[in-house]
Amino acid sequence: MTGLLDAVEALATPHGLDRYLELVNPMWTVRELRAEVECVHRSTDDSITLTLRPTRQWQGFRAGQFVNVSVDIDGVRRTRCYSPACSQHRRDGRIEITVKAHPQGLVSQYLHAHARRGMVLGLSQADGAFALPSPRPSRVLLVSGGSGITPVLSMLRTLVDEHYDGEIVFLHYAFDEQHVAHLDDLRALDAAHDNVRVVLAYTEQQLGGDLHGLFGHAHLAEAAPWHRDAETYLCGPAPLMQAVREHYDGLGIGHRLHSEDFAPAPLAPLPAQDATGDVTFTRSGTSATNDGGTLLEQAEAAGLRPEFGCRMGICFSCTQVKSSGCTRNVRTGETNSDPDVEVQLCINVPVGDVALDL
Ligand SMILES: Cc1cc2nc3c(=O)[nH]c(=O)nc-3n(C[C@H](O)[C@H](O)[C@H](O)COP(=O)(O)OP(=O)(O)OC[C@H]3O[C@@H](n4cnc5c(N)ncnc54)[C@H](O)[C@@H]3O)c2cc1C
Numbered sequence: 001m002t003g004l005l006d007a008v009e010a011l012a013t014p015h016g017l018d019r020y021l022e023l024v025n026p027m028w029t030v031r032e033l034r035a036e037v038e039c040v041h042r043s044t045d046d047s048i049t050l051t052l053r054p055t056r057q058w059q060g061f062r063a064g065q066f067v068n069v070s071v072d073i074d075g076v077r078r079t080r081c082y083s084p085a086c087s088q089h090r091r092d093g094r095i096e097i098t099v100k101a102h103p104q105g106l107v108s109q110y111l112h113a114h115a116r117r118g119m120v121l122g123l124s125q126a127d128g129a130f131a132l133p134s135p136r137p138s139r140v141l142l143v144s145g146g147s148g149i150t151p152v153l154s155m156l157r158t159l160v161d162e163h164y165d166g167e168i169v170f171l172h173y174a175f176d177e178q179h180v181a182h183l184d185d186l187r188a189l190d191a192a193h194d195n196v197r198v199v200l201a202y203t204e205q206q207l208g209g210d211l212h213g214l215f216g217h218a219h220l221a222e223a224a225p226w227h228r229d230a231e232t233y234l235c236g237p238a239p240l241m242q243a244v245r246e247h248y249d250g251l252g253i254g255h256r257l258h259s260e261d262f263a264p265a266p267l268a269p270l271p272a273q274d275a276t277g278d279v280t281f282t283r284s285g286t287s288a289t290n291d292g293g294t295l296l297e298q299a300e301a302a303g304l305r306p307e308f309g310c311r312m313g314i315c316f317s318c319t320q321v322k323s324s325g326c327t328r329n330v331r332t333g334e335t336n337s338d339p340d341v342e343v344q345l346c347i348n349v350p351v352g353d354v355a356l357d358l
């Protein structure tokens with residue numbers, strides 16, 4: 001069968017069979033993984049929950065992982081990472097993502113405004129190391145804030161589906177009750193399972209909720225006094241992540257804290273003496289003086305609009321071919337002087353003259 005498909009694909013060159021099939025039905029694909037929006041739900045004003053039906057290539061995910069979701073906006077394909085919020089054991093094979101509409105955010109605002117039943121999106125297989133371990137820990141603390149609820153809600157739902165009998169505390173931070181996505185489901189899970197406790201902390205609402213104000217030692221003492229002996233999974237805005245990390249490091253239990261960042265941490269700047277030479281974008285016929293920023297930032301500053309997703313080196317949607325020159329990976333410090341190799345624009349800076357096929 002694969003041989004036959006390869007032969008038909010060869011005949012369909014240069015566009016590939018999927019380009020022709022999508023003219024008939026975009027969910028008929030040979031190679032590409034895609035997903036159809038089956039349901040659109042708005043549990044808060046600034047977020048949207050999409051139930052997606054993936055094509056047959058979908059291989060499933062582990063609670064906590066993310067997928068790349070692509071959508072065409074004004075004729076340009078845009079890709080962003082989203083963490084499924086549903087259980088990894090969902091029986092109907094659907095996945096559910098919840099997208100918070102960022103002010104001025106391109107993809108999240110587009111989905112918030114335009115996502116509808118029947119819309120077809122690009123999808124990647126799941127990826128990421130933020131996931132529940134096997135065997136499951138005996139006690140689990142899940143801490144989230146804002147849109148960071150998704151991967152840890154997936155963990156909670158997965159554990160419940162597995163009839164996990166250890167203790168679970170789900171500590172979630174939001175401005176107020178109106179900003180808690182999946183609030184009804186959280187309440188239902190809390191009520192239905194003796195070993196599950198949902199603790200809602202409101203930072204801007206004094207009444208209602210279980211805790212108030214910003215994260216601190218007192219919140220953990222109240223919500224999960226046993227957290228030193230548990231495994232903790234954390235996802236949320238940078239200040240919450242930093243406060244929780246400092247708390248765990250202070251107790252010497254940083255190894256028990258597992259976390260996922262939705263936004264890139266500031267990258268280490270390039271030593272000034274390395275910011276020399278020019279960056280040439282050969283396909284566009286443009287070049288610019290190397291300013292020490294990432295290749296992605298320098299391409300954008302030159303007026304180009306290369307594809308990107310996470311801007312932190314995990315989704316690979318910014319990968320382009322470097323024709324020549326030396327680049328430094330700002331996450332690992334490694335340099336690469338090989339010609340005609342793929343580089344991730346968002347985490348590589350030029351060291352001297354660099355030419356990109358862009
Ligand atoms: C592993 C992972 C999992 C994720 N899971 C989820 C999830 O489940 N749910 C979810 O809602 N999000 C999730 N995200 C975040 C998501 O991928 C997107 O980053 C988010 O939706 C914003 O995308 P956008 O296109 O709307 O915003 P973008 O257009 O990419 O902008 C992002 C932010 O930067 C600002 N911005 C844009 N351009 C500039 C500029 N030139 N200068 C300064 N600021 C600028 C915008 O105002 C906006 O606030 C996840 C991210 C990662 C890495």
Ligand code: FES
Nearest residue numbers: 309310311316346
């Ligand atoms: S934008 Fe995700 S790896 Fe570069």
